[in-house]
Amino acid sequence: MSSEDRDKREPMGDVGDAVLECQHLGIEFGGLRAVNDLNLVVGRTQIAGLIGPNGAGKTTVFNLLTKVYQPTHGTILLDGQDTARMSAAKVSKAGIARTFQNIRLFSTLTVEENVRVGLHNQVECGMWSSILRLPRFWASEREYHRRALELLDVFGMADNADDVAGSLPYGAQRRLEIARALATNPKLLLLDEPAAGMNPSETAGLMEAIAHIRDTFGVAVLLIEHDMELVMGICEKITVLNFGEVIGSGTPADIQGNPQVIEAYLGKQDAREGGE
């Protein structure tokens, strides 16, 4: 109840400028509410963070937004369009793209092919044109190549275009996943622990990259991250989740001072001490 109120009063949650609006979103797995009554607003071209202790349900929220799971309650509005009943593929077309906590590349395809698959709905070419090798096919292939390399260039991977995705080092795989997600031309990009396994300097590079992506592609970014330096450093708005419920939402400064959040992260005892 209180969290809902906070969302309503929330300064950057101006509904008119929101790209994503979830209301009362929830899912039950056999009686267990993994996510309950989630209200979440992400502004257009905003960088927002979703944090919380392990098992709080953060990835589940991503799975709900991208329809890996079917929500049992609530609504999802993407740019005013109801995506709660769409298939995963339709949600992508509507404008949500994501990366995965455990990297999911098309590992036997090349780096360029991975991005080309991301461009699937951006560059059309029917099956018959392909089989008959009509001029249309050649035009589309040129377009695929141009756009894929353009994207790979942004991530400094153009030289690796012909490498097999599965053979890339870990960091490069993470970057390729972001490139592939951006290829779908999303309005909202969901990043699931993008800094996992990165060292501090790589993380710093990633922070720059995320800001750069937002500015270049004009997308809103919602990210799950445990690295608080990254979250506090680039997120304009943070939502804190615990046991599937929102326990705090606001600017990094708000969150850092929120006793409920501190309690969730550090336990009750420490929270009280922190307060004194």
Added chain:
Amino acid sequence: MDFLTNLINGISLGSIYAIIALGYTMVYGIAKMLNFAHGDVIMVGSYVCFVAMNSLGLSPLVGVLLAVAACTCLGIVIERLAYKPLRQTASLAVLITAIGVSYFLQNAAQLIWGADPKSFTSVIPFPSVTLFDGQLVISSVTIVTVLASVVVMVLLALFVSKTKLGKAMRACSEDKGAAQLMGINVDATISMVFGIGSGLAAIAGVLLCSAYPTLMPTTGAMPGIKAFTAAVFGGIGSIPGAALGGLLLGIIEVFTKAYISTELADAIVFALLIVVLVIRPAGLLGKVSHEKV
């Protein structure tokens, strides 16, 4: 009475399918492979029993025991030689190897015993039971088949749930790595499962040939496919599922032949399987596994 006769025949045929399906499902559960040679182990078991009884003049009981012993060894040897080297690799490679084993067994049997059908003498030398003034005749084979499969299933259920080896088997099915860490000998457990499955196949083979007494090198193929279907029908990997799937398949087959069409029985049975899978993609008692995202 027709209905009752058909039902009893269906249960009897279904019991045989169930015993074969148990072998399929246990092997699938632990080795995650479709053992296409399983049907041919049935055939080998039947031939061993046939030879023991007809050529060596042994008693039916000794024949059955010999068949079970021979098939248990055969199952373990097949696993060691053909499947174990491929345990870490893709399931398709193992599938093709299993097909190779199947060809091998069929052709070896043809070389040893010839291609012409042998007439199998029933291992159950009792007369039929007549009820309701002769309106209902139940052959002794049918009764023994049903009883035998009940005994087999109860013993198997007890083995799997109560014994240490049974628990080791379930542990290996869940997670081989973790089972190994708990001190379970995974190799030995897998061998044991192949042995048990093949021993069951021998029993099924003898019962099958007692009921349908034509024995040739391809005898095991069709029952093998049917039982495999039954295992999937019930939910592959699930032991109660295999028993249920086998029984249902047998009953459906007999009823289809009796009331709809003899010629189209196979088509109807398989079509029903497709319908079941479309409605329940993991079979009747199977669990749908969700990929963790």
Added chain:
Amino acid sequence: MGMLGNLRKTTRSHILTYAIVVVAYVVLQCLVSTHSISYFLGGLLVPVCVYVCLSISLNLVVGVSGELSLGHAGFMSVGAFSGLAASICLRGVVGPDPLRLAIAIVVAGVMAAIAGIVIGLPVMRLRGDYLAIVTLAFGEIIKNLLNNLYLGVDANGLHFSMESSRALGLQRGIVIIDGPQGASGVDKLSTLLAGFLLILFTLTVVLNLVNSRTGRAIMAVRDNRIAAESVGINVTKYRLIAFVVSATLAGMAGALYAMNYSTVVPKKFDFNTSILILVFVVLGGIGNIRGGIVSAALLTLLPEMLRSIGDYYMLIYAVVLIVVMIATNNARVRSAFDALRDRLRRRPGDGPTLSAGAANGGGTHEQ
């Protein structure tokens, strides 16, 4: 720059594949024209072409789409019987034999495509071994139905029945399909040239499809279904495309097969035939079209050549199959081979595979 290199690499691989097919055809055609081929081997030429086509088409499902199909012979039989029915109906209507054969093959493809859609639509949400069993079931259903199908033609058109040929009520017509006896009196229209052209057609369709937007989508679904959905790929649609195109091509090959014999029985297209085609694909290297072509040709000829050994030939075939599978898939044996190969040639090899991507993972993805 990268793409040009990439294109060149896959193109080079494709050119080699086409070249092997063309050279093999030219050599065989020369041998046939100069009568320097045994009668026995001559009879195997069209079947070899048929099995090569089937191997290529099944690779689209097993290798490219990553699904196990155990009912490919079912589509082959749909094509076989609809094709020969078409050819018999067109007897006297269409003059030149090659044209009649071509029409029959097209009809066969259409009918097999319909069968592919009918079976594929409801079951495409099944995965792995469950899809495999459905394809197996489908193969058995088709065989069973064809075993009970009676089809005849007379002046009033086509008649069919599921009971007997007498129930067709033909008036001075011909029985085309006579239940378990199958079709007899089929015109032997198939030739080596037709087989060669059908291989080229099949190869072109599959390679062009694979190296396109559609093919990439199919392979993306194979590699990672959830990721494919997340970038907006309709998983069911692309699995179905692979399945139906494969079925269509199998049906066309089936028609070629049927019109190579005067009698065709439904029993020929059973589970064992489906498995045989699968063996070609797996032994050739899953996803490796060229390997599948070579293994289809060799394995069709091998049992016939082994026949001279006598009774043991199928036993030897079985042992060869097991040993080859273990030798090519066992990790220890494989790494020993790799080490040997590395020592023999220093330069990195160009995998004889579908695309640059499949070259490095084509053989191992199917888990």
